[in-house]
Amino acid sequence: MRYEGAIYRPPSEANSLILQVTIGCSHNRCTFCVSFLDKKFRERSLQEINEDIEMAARTLRGVDRVFLADGNAMVMETGKLLQVLQKLYSSFPLLERVSIYATPQDLLEKSKEELEALKKAGLGIVYLGVESGNEEILAWIRKGATREEIIAAGQRARAAGLVLSVTVINGLGGREKMVAHAVDTATLLNEIDPEYLGLLTLMVCEGTPMARKVARGEFAVPGPLEILYEIEVMLRHLELSNCVFRCNHASNYLPLKGTLPQDKEKLLKLLESVRLSGDMRKLRPEFLRAL
Ligand code: SF4
Numbered sequence: 001m002r003y004e005g006a007i008y009r010p011p012s013e014a015n016s017l018i019l020q021v022t023i024g025c026s027h028n029r030c031t032f033c034v035s036f037l038d039k040k041f042r043e044r045s046l047q048e049i050n051e052d053i054e055m056a057a058r059t060l061r062g063v064d065r066v067f068l069a070d071g072n073a074m075v076m077e078t079g080k081l082l083q084v085l086q087k088l089y090s091s092f093p094l095l096e097r098v099s100i101y102a103t104p105q106d107l108l109e110k111s112k113e114e115l116e117a118l119k120k121a122g123l124g125i126v127y128l129g130v131e132s133g134n135e136e137i138l139a140w141i142r143k144g145a146t147r148e149e150i151i152a153a154g155q156r157a158r159a160a161g162l163v164l165s166v167t168v169i170n171g172l173g174g175r176e177k178m179v180a181h182a183v184d185t186a187t188l189l190n191e192i193d194p195e196y197l198g199l200l201t202l203m204v205c206e207g208t209p210m211a212r213k214v215a216r217g218e219f220a221v222p223g224p225l226e227i228l229y230e231i232e233v234m235l236r237h238l239e240l241s242n243c244v245f246r247c248n249h250a251s252n253y254l255p256l257k258g259t260l261p262q263d264k265e266k267l268l269k270l271l272e273s274v275r276l277s278g279d280m281r282k283l284r285p286e287f288l289r290a291l
Pocket of ligand 1: 025029030033035036071072129
């Protein structure tokens with residue numbers, strides 16, 4: 001396999017073969033994101049992609065999962081994605097699932113029929129970065145989509161039968177908008193009702209517009225106990241029908257996991273007891289946090 005630059009994938013794709021069908025992120029404007037700042041976006045040609053698949057098929061045995069990188073491979077034209085899926089399933093006889101990162105706009109630019117065709121061709125999980133459900137926060141992080149667009153994108157993916165895994169970033173509203181971020185994000189998620197929800201906690205990275213805002217004193221990053229409170233508020237407002245909930249990424253202060261709604265009260269009790277104890281030893285120390 002040939003890779004260009006640093007590769008990012010969701011934690012749940014740790015055992016997947018990573019296939020770079022696009023390089024970088026076509027949006028690449030979110031104010032907190034450093035992932036693809038050093039890459040100029042481009043799609044790889046089908047010939048290059050097929051060569052990589054053939055190379056992997058000759059050398060790797062037992063490939064059952066493939067993740068299509070980079071930042072938003074779903075931007076690729078549907079016909080080309082269908083050809084990639086067909087090549088993958090014909091090259092790896094044990095392949096069970098192919099997954100992909102998508103932006104809201106990528107999903108909105110595909111019709112429900114196109115998404116259904118991708119599902120039928122074996123696209124399993126779509127990872128969608130929601131980040132926040134608050135309109136103002138979405139605008140100033142330059143997400144490139146409004147709250148209504150994110151809801152429409154998520155609903156379209158679900159209506160097409162794709163499994164949807166969404167990510168939210170705690171702390172993104174700063175101290176000022178903690179509660180608005182928590183409540184608006186929960187109500188947005190309720191409208192989409194995803195199968196998977198992952199929480200990350202904001203880490204301000206050097207070189208980003210967000211870091212410059214923090215340096216100018218225009219953005220106050222919430223502290224660990226404030227983040228726990230924000231998660232509590234979000235959880236209280238969540239009304240999901242059946243969702244695998246994960247808050248155990250290395251950026252999070254307190255690892256949490258469960259299934260919603262059944263584990264909601266248990267998770268809330270844990271969050272509240274740690275927050276009220278104020279015992280920082282129960283939290284991941286700052287120097288161990290990572291993206
Ligand atoms: S869409 Fe995702 S990968 Fe692209 S800039 Fe925003 S957060 Fe980063």
